[in-house]
Amino acid sequence: MPVPAADDGRRTYELDRAHVFHSWSAQAALDPMVISKAQGDHVWDADGNRYLDFTSQLVNTNIGHQHPAVVQAIRDQAEELCTIAPSHANRARSEAARLIAERTPEGLDRVFFTNGGAEAVENAVRMARLHTGRHKVLSRYRSYHGSTSTAINLTGDPRRWPNDTGTAGVVHFFGPFRYRSPFYSDSEEQECERALAHLEQTIAFEGPATIAAIVLETVPGTAGIMPPPPGYLQGVREICDRHGIVYIADEVMSGFGRTGHWFAVDHYGVRPDLITFAKGVNSGYVPLGGVAISDEIARTFDERPYPGGLTYSGHPLACAAAVGAITAMRDDGIVANAAEIGATVLGPGLRALAERHPVIGDVRGLGVFWALELVSDRAAKTPLAPYGGTSAAMRELTADCAKAGLLLATTYHRVHVVPACTITADLAREGLAILDAALERTDAHAA
Known part of the structure; x- marks a missing residue:
């Protein structure tokens, strides 16, 4: 399926900002990404950039996009x-x-x-x-x-x-x-x-x-x-x-x-x-x-x-x-796939990230449902963003992942790794590699 023309993306964005009232947001600060299509584990923006979806949107596309x-x-x-x-x-x-x-x-x-x-x-x-x-x-x-x-x-x-x-x-x-x-x-x-x-x-x-x-x-x-x-x-x-x-x-x-x-x-x-x-x-x-x-x-x-x-x-x-x-x-054995990916790729991979990155304070999860707790001080467990808020460090991490082609879910000081239950081991590793690289800059915020 071809990606719609950039002109369509601009019009979509302009109409959104003129008429759509978004949830959980201060309206004047919004700058939403225009998504033009999705397939499997990926979505595309209006400029044709492809992103590996590690968010499952709102942790709901368990079977992936456009099954x-x-x-x-x-x-x-x-x-x-x-x-x-x-x-x-x-x-x-x-x-x-x-x-x-x-x-x-x-x-x-x-x-x-x-x-x-x-x-x-x-x-x-x-x-x-x-x-x-x-x-x-x-x-x-x-x-x-x-x-x-x-x-x-x-x-x-x-x-x-x-x-x-x-x-x-x-x-x-x-x-x-x-x-x-x-x-x-x-x-x-x-x-x-x-x-x-x-x-x-x-x-x-x-x-x-x-x-x-x-x-x-x-x-x-x-x-x-x-x-x-x-x-x-x-x-x-x-x-x-x-x-x-x-x-x-x-x-x-x-x-x-x-x-x-x-x-x-x-x-x-x-x-x-x-x-x-x-x-x-x-x-x-x-x-x-x-x-x-x-x-x-x-x-x-x-x-x-x-x-x-x-x-x-x-x-x-x-x-x-x-x-x-x-x-x-x-x-298709999709539930079993989620269990296998969690046990053999995401769990071990995220724990390996925690060994390399001092900004990671805790790793926890099951299946394709994982969280990284990011801290500025491991001993004190100081959150990298305030409870109920965000921080420059968290915004940088999300932006760096997006530039590298990964949609990342964050809440306050946490990263949630929640791809589709259908994700392959290779794609899961690809996402972890992008996150690994992005965390290099985030580490500068850790004591």
Whole structure:
């Protein structure tokens, strides 16, 4: 497919700046890259420059760009049925629900479809509150759950601050994070024990009978890609069972192959009551999210109407894209590829970078879901950018990678290495080599 002419790119840019209001941005400071096409692991800008996509955009193109099976599934569905009200059954939605239910833990066999992850979290919390008759919801600091009203109040990072009404019935607590432990732990085991004790104490002080749900990203995403220590999620499950609290696993970012399993909870052998998903379910080709619902919670609404819905719930084009994506991931071994790339290329490669670059304080991740913690002082763990902000060093790193043909994801003082689950070992190494070279300049900021 030819790259559009530069004149088209200029017009696209001018129209964007004249009429498009961007999310999470001060509008006057924006200078967006015009993307003209994408294919596989690469995107092209309007000037014809090619970039290796180490961002998966917003960590959602798990199957890569323009996968032919998904594109064809959307085409075929458009010819058959573009849209229909959610009160009617349709083939694409039924088949997507079946494929999702086959991959969730046993007993989560019903699926409520939304347009994205934030709506999935909103509806999961609503289900939990109605199921328990309680109102409070617990979520951890260093988390992100979406930008709608309840979801943004659940969020535990600075994006919540301007939107925090303080009236959503949300209570935050500290989750385990060994590198920057709030519990002064000396080991992963100690971090797990102390984090669970802190959660128990929070529940005791808030009143167990007032708490409807605990919402946890299985592996926090934009907050830092922090896999939980062994035993932590099992401990959360036990606490929830003991107090009659609904356990909601937010798998919007970590689900559908990202960590090397279909869902990240599969690494830990736990069964949540509700799982929220979006992003990787169809790689974002058409907006889609949802909630996988346990049999116990689904039965709450057997005779009692569920008071929620969306015009585009289970939209045929979106669900057809999910069917195409999940089928391709299954048939092509894409989830196994993500696990293999993480174990043999990204994990070892990023740890090797940490040995060479003093600016890297920590490496952590699973599958194709990794973070580098950048610091100006390793001993003091001084972040290379302030919490909730950025720095000249981080901007330089991103720009240097882009000049070398690599799209890099950064959040505050961290680099997130999150390519598609389909990436090859050679392309993963190519991306690491570009990052390695760019970090040479960043090292000047380290003590």
